[in-house]
Amino acid sequence: MVIVTRIRREVLTLPAAQLGPDNPLPPLRPLDEVHGIEDRDRDGMPADMARQLGHEPLTSLLPVRVRDGYDRTRAPRALDALVIENDRLRATVLPGLGGRVVSLLHLPTGRELLYRNPVFQPANFALNGAWYSGGIEWNIGATGHTTLSCAPLHAARVPAPDSWGHHPRRSGSGGDMLRLWEWERLRDLPFQVDLWLPDGSDFLYVGVRVRNPHERPVPTYWWSNIAVPEERRVLAPADEAWQFGYERRLRRVPVPSYDGIDRTLPLNSPYAADYFYEVPDGRRRWIAALDAEGHGLVQTSTDVLRGRKLFVWGHRPGGRRWQEWLTAPGTAGYCEIQAGLARTQLEHVRLEAGSEVSWLEAYGPLDVPPESEWTRAVRTAEERLAAALPRARVDDAYAAWRPSADSEPGEILATGSGWGALEVLRADWKLPGTPFPESTLGDAQAPWRELLRTGSLPEPRRVRPPGETLVAPHWRDMLETAPATPHTEYHLGVAQWHAGDRAQAVRSWERALPLAPSLWPLLRCLAVADQESGHHERAAERYADAFDDLCRERRDDGETWTAAVAALGRETLRALLRVRRTADARTVWERLLPAVRRRGRFRLLEAELLLAEGRPDRARAVFEAGFDVADLREGEEVLGRLWARLTDEPLPVRLDFRMRPEPS
Template structure:
């Protein structure tokens, strides 16, 4: 019996934490980037790598918002899934969570080829916060996990190159303003899932481009690549060339190895278990880079893996494929141009501990290079095909840009019907030249900061609401003095003071005026507490976000009494969250109540949005005494100073 490839809807039920609301405060501070190369290393790098390391690194998250409203309480929740299946493979895709391929099962053997996370637990790993471990993810934007990690993508059925059906995922990436698509299909009888990827630059100017496809596989697998050397990037943040490490090489801390694949060699990477079974990823040559990431053998790495998946679920490592040799680089995408490639993911079996040459021979048999190249050529003729049945809906930001520019993007329609509440005021600005005032008192909506939107804000009537958004756009453009003037102009007539005072407080901090910043934060939080209308999601998120920043600023300025006042004004449910228990311990220590601060640690808490590489727990613990940091709080990813 012939089994025809099918795509169907399913529901994936997992123990899952809720994502919660986005942070309503615009992210004005510089990006907290841990992947910067030590300047001492640049002179020893190849010229093209050194150039791309400095090519337009991301400086700000705007216009994207931070996603930090999630917690650590998991309950069975239904996640919308799309399943692509033939008689050889079954791929489960989560369109509402960045198009993540959560599972890839080889049906004849029943083997799961990926690290399949048994829970959905957001953590602070994406550029804008919420991210989760496992599966295959599509990272676009800038160095790090994409801001779309936990965001919905558009998804629809499209005719496949072989006459069957494929799943198209697409969105508008807002950090770089680039539309992209990922087409997933399984030819009948194929052991490999194909992923055709295209990124377009529809603008009149070049754009920096970043892409890495990231696959999680079990930690006990060995990684095999056709390379003898790699660029190692470890906790010291030094980029240095090393021999390709063996599977048994031990790293106490999280480490990246970017493999230096020779020119002319086929682009592939494999992760195989002790018996020689596992997953191979291979692509056309445009996707040149390959990488292995390991968490390391230290307590911090083990704790992070438990944090992301739960105790006893097994660790994982990552194999990745990207446009550059390292993830520290951005490449140039010329104006009015596009780039595309084809990836394939499937099972591979070899003899145990087979050499890279032998593994490559097996891969050549399982998926000949000519077959992949022919599939890519065939897919290119389908890349512009209009999607058919719509299976999922992404954001309305692409539709707003299409409305503004009248762009023609065949294959990836951004329908006007997807415009929503967040886009409504900007659509009105585009139509009338005026940014409408909010219809009710509530936290401000997101700000658009690209030059064309900033120009429209500058020519719009100068209401306090418009001045607030204009200041954010000016700040993003680097014109900080003008941003401060815009916010200050808005203050006398603004019905809501706290959004403006908070922006001015950040500006004070960035210029080193911490006492004045603390004063403005105290005033801003007091104003928000008076203005707050209800206990709904929007106001609760605003109170938590501003309350946290105010507490941190007041403690930094040594104003413990004012910090206590702000603490008492927080809603009880907010004070019970792990991030605020940590702030409570810091506040108690500032008040001289060391024993009470230690008691907070003894009672136990979890900082749900703890950032990768952030040692705030360890630093505070050191101030409380000389005892070793309890394991439950040990997320340290770098060697400690003696």
């Protein structure tokens, strides 16, 4: 008997760390992104690839905030989940954490098709910090993991298309799909992800649409990121790939093997690396990860989603340590197979004004007789995929879904942010299928709604760290014409800084200082400007004054003020140590709250301070006592560098997060 597809709520209880508060300091510094390349690597590239590599790469996180308030203390926590299920597959989605598909279970065989992380442990891999491993992640925005990795999305029940024909099912007939949608703030683009299971189907269908409602082209980025167990062989219809490692080099390599190593077996590679497969034009787009018996997951799509990629951690100690860091001890490792809009993740594609881009993906089981020779293995897998899910059926399902993409949501299952509602209110955009109602506006949007309504940004009613700054040109224009209060000048300076008008930003912050009731946010912005222009002594002085002002202003030891003191204290310590003002750095350290000083990032800073004070034995003792830097950044090598300053001994395994060979 065929069971009608259904969607239900569920609670998923996992050992989970707390996300904690966001960093309240606006991210003014250039984006710390590890995926840059050298000009010499552009030689010999296809013309469209070379063009897209240089197409408006992201340089700033604004208006998004950094998420670094998480820790590594896990306790059982209930996570809201949505389950979509037929008689063949069960997909579990976390709408409050980026809409991640954390499980895809094939019911007839009982096989989990994805890598399912048994814990929720944020780590510093998203563009804005907090990210977690496992499942299927929807990456939109710019090169890197989306800022929505740990953010809530809107979710609703919507009538599903008839994937075997060409019309939507009637609402209430049992044919529902799960719609996820949000407003991506880095590029100011609304998007949606529609998931459904045709009755009796072994494949989860996913319709994706990204819209550009603006009157200008916008650079666009999308990669669907699928975590699978790493003891797999990865197959894709390609004989070449673009290999990118943490040495920041991009080069064309043969597939499956180069330097005598079969790189399609993730555990064969020594270091972390990306392999972007060169799928020939006209060839069906797909990628699969299969175990030794030939069982596993396949992902395929309509041709718009052209790119395919394998990411491996490698078998060297650094890769192994990262695998442990992201999950529970004793858990098997994972690799990633991905699908994107361009050949590589270093590219951004142009989305024209008033246009949209959409495609259909399908995820399901694949069973292929094991075959060692690459060409035969790929051909056999392609034949099995064609039998299980013909290419024409994917194209037909896409055609059937397109009218449904505009269907208005029915039952609301989860609520995302209010930023989309604010933009729709500002521009009066009509976005069928993805409503952003005014009812979703919250405290974060309230002052900007007031600016939109009255032309004036309201002053805060109580003393607290400043809220988020909107930086898009239309908001910057409104700030420039609003009454020039200190609060408005602060936000205007942030928007001008984002626009590249740094001199004007500094003037706005300096104008605000004489009358500002709160000095530290302005002094901190001016200190960053000093650092970016090479005036490190003046920056250190301003940081010290800002931290002193914050300590006087702080009202309590609650989450909001503690986050501000920790964020500013961390930057102040680094600025003072850079100009060797160790006594002042020690004073800042002593004024931090004890709970902040116990955090791993601050234990690391303590070791740096002790070393600067000429007390290497005490610094070594900090390392020997042990600490975990919860927000250690992907590719960050600070632990190894500081250890090398303390001793000639080999870097302990627990501190080895190296993702590349030592420079020769």
